[in-house]
Amino acid sequence: MNRATIAIVGAAETTKMGKIPELSQTGLHADAALNALADCGLTVADIDGIATAGHDVAEIAQYLGVSPVWYDGTSVGGCSFITLVRHAAAALEQGLCNTVLITHGESGRSRHAAHRPMFPSMQQQEFEAIYGPVLPPSRFTLPVLRKMKDDGLTEEQLAMVAVVQREWAAFHPRASAREPITVEDVLSSKMIAYPFRKLMCCLVSDGGGALILTRADRAKDFPTKPVYLRGAGGESVEGPMISQMESFSSSKAFRISGREAFRSAGISHSDVDHLMIYDAFAHLPIYGLEDLGFVGRGEAGAFIAEGHTRPGGALPLNTNGGGLSYMHSGMYGMFALQEAVRQMRGVSPAQVEGAKLSVVHGVGGMFSAAATVVMTNEDRW
Amino acid sequence: MSERQLPAIYPETQFYWDGAKEGKLLLNACTACGNRPFFPPRPFCPHCGSREVTVIEASGRGRLYSYIISNVPAPGYETPFTIAVVMLDEGVKLVSNIVDCPPDPEALELDMPLEVTFEQRGTLAVPQFRPAKGGAA
Numbered sequence: 001m002n003r004a005t006i007a008i009v010g011a012a013e014t015t016k017m018g019k020i021p022e023l024s025q026t027g028l029h030a031d032a033a034l035n036a037l038a039d040c041g042l043t044v045a046d047i048d049g050i051a052t053a054g055h056d057v058a059e060i061a062q063y064l065g066v067s068p069v070w071y072d073g074t075s076v077g078g079c080s081f082i083t084l085v086r087h088a089a090a091a092l093e094q095g096l097c098n099t100v101l102i103t104h105g106e107s108g109r110s111r112h113a114a115h116r117p118m119f120p121s122m123q124q125q126e127f128e129a130i131y132g133p134v135l136p137p138s139r140f141t142l143p144v145l146r147k148m149k150d151d152g153l154t155e156e157q158l159a160m161v162a163v164v165q166r167e168w169a170a171f172h173p174r175a176s177a178r179e180p181i182t183v184e185d186v187l188s189s190k191m192i193a194y195p196f197r198k199l200m201c202c203l204v205s206d207g208g209g210a211l212i213l214t215r216a217d218r219a220k221d222f223p224t225k226p227v228y229l230r231g232a233g234g235e236s237v238e239g240p241m242i243s244q245m246e247s248f249s250s251s252k253a254f255r256i257s258g259r260e261a262f263r264s265a266g267i268s269h270s271d272v273d274h275l276m277i278y279d280a281f282a283h284l285p286i287y288g289l290e291d292l293g294f295v296g297r298g299e300a301g302a303f304i305a306e307g308h309t310r311p312g313g314a315l316p317l318n319t320n321g322g323g324l325s326y327m328h329s330g331m332y333g334m335f336a337l338q339e340a341v342r343q344m345r346g347v348s349p350a351q352v353e354g355a356k357l358s359v360v361h362g363v364g365g366m367f368s369a370a371a372t373v374v375m376t377n378e379d380r381w
Numbered sequence: 382m383s384e385r386q387l388p389a390i391y392p393e394t395q396f397y398w399d400g401a402k403e404g405k406l407l408l409n410a411c412t413a414c415g416n417r418p419f420f421p422p423r424p425f426c427p428h429c430g431s432r433e434v435t436v437i438e439a440s441g442r443g444r445l446y447s448y449i450i451s452n453v454p455a456p457g458y459e460t461p462f463t464i465a466v467v468m469l470d471e472g473v474k475l476v477s478n479i480v481d482c483p484p485d486p487e488a489l490e491l492d493m494p495l496e497v498t499f500e501q502r503g504t505l506a507v508p509q510f511r512p513a514k515g516g517a518a
C-alpha cells in the first residue's frame with residue numbers, strides 16, 4: 001500500500017478568461033494567485049515557496065508580497081507549470097518549504113507584457129529562423145507532413161481533433177469557442193501553414209491560473225477536496241531546433257517524460273480515467289497518445305476519429321476543449337492542470353463520472369520540452 | 382517589407398558561413414565515429430563526445446523530408462512560401478526554403494530530390510535547396 005505524500009489543495013484560474021484587456025501579465029499572475037489562495041483559505045503570508053515560468057519569479061513574489069524560502073523559475077515553454085508541480089513536490093518532500101504557490105499569467109491577446117516568455121535559441125536563430133519559421137504555426141507544424149506520409153495520418157483525422165475538442169468545450173461556460181464544428185468547417189477554414197488550417201491552431205487568449213501544493217498529511221485541513229500526486233511525474237527535453245528531432249513521427253521528450261510518469265506512479269494505461277495532452281496544434285494529442293503509449297505508432301489519428309476521446313468515449317481527452325477551444329495564453333500548460341484538478345475534485349462542467357486518476361502531459365516550446373504528472377483523488381493505492 | 386533575418390554567427394560556426402560564400406555546404410563530421418557528419422556545427426561530436434572533428438564538404442544533394450507552405454508573416458518573405466526540412470545524402474537534416482519551385486503541394490512531393498543553391502543575403506550567402514536538375518540525384 002502506498003500513501004499519497006503531496007496534495008494540490010488550492011487551484012483557480014483568473015476571474016475572467018479569454019479577453020482581459022484591463023490586466024497586465026503581472027496582474028494576471030496576481031489575480032489567479034489570489035483566487036487560488038481564497039480557494040483554500042490561505043493568505044500570501046502562508047506561502048513559503050513560489051514558482052512560475054515565462055516571468056521573473058522574483059517579480060511575482062515581490063508583487064504578491066511573498067517572502068519565500070524556496071523558488072523555481074524553470075522556463076522551458078508551456079509545459080513548465082507541469083514541470084513545476086513535480087519540482088514543487090520534490091521540494092516539499094525534502095522539507096525545503098511547506099506551502100508552494102505556482103502561478104501563470106499571460107496577456108497573449110491584449111499583449112500587456114514586457115517580453116515574450118520564451119528564451120531565444122541561438123542555434124534555432126542561426127540555422128532555422130532565418131528561413132522564416134519564426135512563429136509557432138510555421139515551426140511546430142514542420143514535422144507533420146512526414147508523419148502523415150510515414151504513418152498514414154490524414155488531414156481529416158487532424159480536423160477531427162478540433163471537432164472532438166469543441167464537443168468538450170461546449171460543456172464549459174468559460175471556454176472561448178463553444179459552437180459545434182464539423183470536419184468540413186475545419187478543412188475549409190483559412191490555410192495558415194499547409195497542411196494546417198486555422199481551426200487546427202490554438203486560440204490566442206489572456207488568462208492565468210494558480211495552484212497551491214502542500215504535503216498530503218496537511219491536506220485534510222483545507223476546505224477543498226484534496227487532489228494527490230501519484231508518483232514523481234516525468235520531464236525531458238529534446239531541444240529547440242525542430243529539424244534535429246530524432247524522429248518526425250514521435251517526440252523523444254514525450255516518450256521519456258511519459259515513461260517516467262507511468263513508471264513512478266506504478267500505473268498502466270487502463271488505470272487512466274482522464275487525460276490532458278497539451279494541444280497548441282491539432283497534431284499534439286496525436287503525438288501524445290502514441291508517445292505516452294495509449295495506442296501504437298500511427299494509430300492515434302484513427303483512435304480520435306473513431307470517437308474514443310470524445311464525450312462518452314473510453315478515454316476522455318482534453319475535456320476543457322484544450323488550447324484549440326478553451327483558451328491558449330501562450331504557455332497553456334497551467335490550464336491542462338486546472339481541468340485535471342477539477343476532474344479529480346468532481347467539479348468539472350464536463351465531469352467524467354467516477355474519475356479517479358488523471359494524466360496531464362504537456363509540451364514546451366516546439367517539441368523542445370515535455371512534462372507529465374499523474375493526479376488522483378485517492379490518498380492511498 | 383523588412384529585410385530577411387541574418388544569422389548571428391559565432392566562432393564555432395564561422396567556417397559554415399565562410400564556406401557558403403564560396404558556394405560550398407560544409408559540415409562537421411566526427412573522426413572517432415568514422416567521419417559521421419552532424420548538424421548544426423560544433424567542435425565536438427553530439428554522438429560520442431569526441432573533439433576529433435573535421436570539416437567535410439557535403440554533396441549538396443538531398444531529399445524533401447517535410448515541409449509547410451507558410452502564410453505566416455516572416456521578415457523579408459512574401460507569403461505563401463515553403464519552409465522545408467531537407468534530409469541531406471550525408472544523413473543530416475536541416476531547414477531550408479524550396480526555391481525555383483511553386484509553393485504548391487502539387488509541386489512539392491515528399492522525398493523528391495533536391496540540390497543546394499545559395500541565396501545572396503547582404504554580404505552573406507545562405508544555403509537554399511531547389512528541385513534537383515534532371516530528377517533523381
Ligand SMILES: [Zn+2]
Binds near residue numbers: 411413431
Ligand atoms: Zn563521434
